[in-house]
Amino acid sequence: DAGITQSPRHKVTETGTPVTLRCHQTENHRYMYWYRQDPGHGLRLIHYSYGVKDTDKGEVSDGYSVSRSKTEDFLLTLESATSSQTSVYFCAISGSTEAFFGQGTRLTVV
Amino acid sequence: ILNVEQSPQSLHVQEGDSTNFTCSFPSSNFYALHWYRWETAKSPEALFVMTLNGDEKKKGRISATLNTKEGYSYLYIKGSQPEDSATYLCAFSTGAQKLVFGQGTRLTINP
Numbered sequence: 001d002a003g004i005t006q007s008p009r010h011k012v013t014e015t016g017t018p019v020t021l022r023c024h025q026t027e028n029h030r031y032m033y034w035y036r037q038d039p040g041h042g043l044r045l046i047h048y049s050y051g052v053k054d055t056d057k058g059e060v061s062d063g064y065s066v067s068r069s070k071t072e073d074f075l076l077t078l079e080s081a082t083s084s085q086t087s088v089y090f091c092a093i094s095g096s097t098e099a100f101f102g103q104g105t106r107l108t109v110v
Numbered sequence: 111i112l113n114v115e116q117s118p119q120s121l122h123v124q125e126g127d128s129t130n131f132t133c134s135f136p137s138s139n140f141y142a143l144h145w146y147r148w149e150t151a152k153s154p155e156a157l158f159v160m161t162l163n164g165d166e167k168k169k170g171r172i173s174a175t176l177n178t179k180e181g182y183s184y185l186y187i188k189g190s191q192p193e194d195s196a197t198y199l200c201a202f203s204t205g206a207q208k209l210v211f212g213q214g215t216r217l218t219i220n221p
Contacts, residue, residue: 033208033209035211040119040213041213042116042197042199042211042212042213042214043154043199043201043211043214044211045208045209045210045211048208056208058208059210090153090154092209094209097159098144098156098159099144099146099156099201099209100156101153101154101155102153103153104153
């Protein structure tokens with residue numbers, strides 16, 4: 001299995017609070033991604049990174065920010081969580097071929 | 111925004127039957143087309159990565175074809191088994207390696 005872990009695995013938070021999800025890899029892959037998974041939508045790209053301090057927006061980036069200060073860590077932050085951000089979040093990494101996914105983080109905003 | 115479409119959205123197949131579904135993607139700026147298998151409560155797992163027009167890949171009873179000129183890929187499953195029940199995702203990438211996924215085809219195999 002590819003060395004990719006997400007933390008936390010589950011989180012319940014209140015509307016308006018900040019939340020940070022962490023993705024950690026041990027594969028030294030250049031590309032890292034954050035997706036959200038919602039019924040009927042498959043996986044939708046939030047943000048991705050193509051190197052340390054190099055990030056770009058995906059199709060559903062509003063309300064999210066990311067940071068990558070080290071190759072191995074990619075952080076996703078919800079500055080002020082809303083109920084519409086209740087979802088399962090997947091981190092992925094890729095080198096030159098296929099992507100490998102983390103176990104997912106189930107986030108509930110109440 | 112790149113658009114990747116998969117059809118059908120869901121499919122019920124009798125055990126032993128063969129089936130196939132489609133992934134449509136933009137034909138310009140093509141770099142690679144990926145297929146993933148995603149079982150409930152697990153992470154997506156890579157099945158195939160295809161880069162060349164006309165590519166055909168096979169893994170056991172599952173195979174895939176690629177047509178980059180017209181922008182589609184087919185995934186075939188021969189002799190479906192209950193363990194094939196999963197959501198099958200395709201993803202398209204340009205040279206920037208940014209993976210854009212379709213919404214998936216949810217396959218259910220009826221015993």
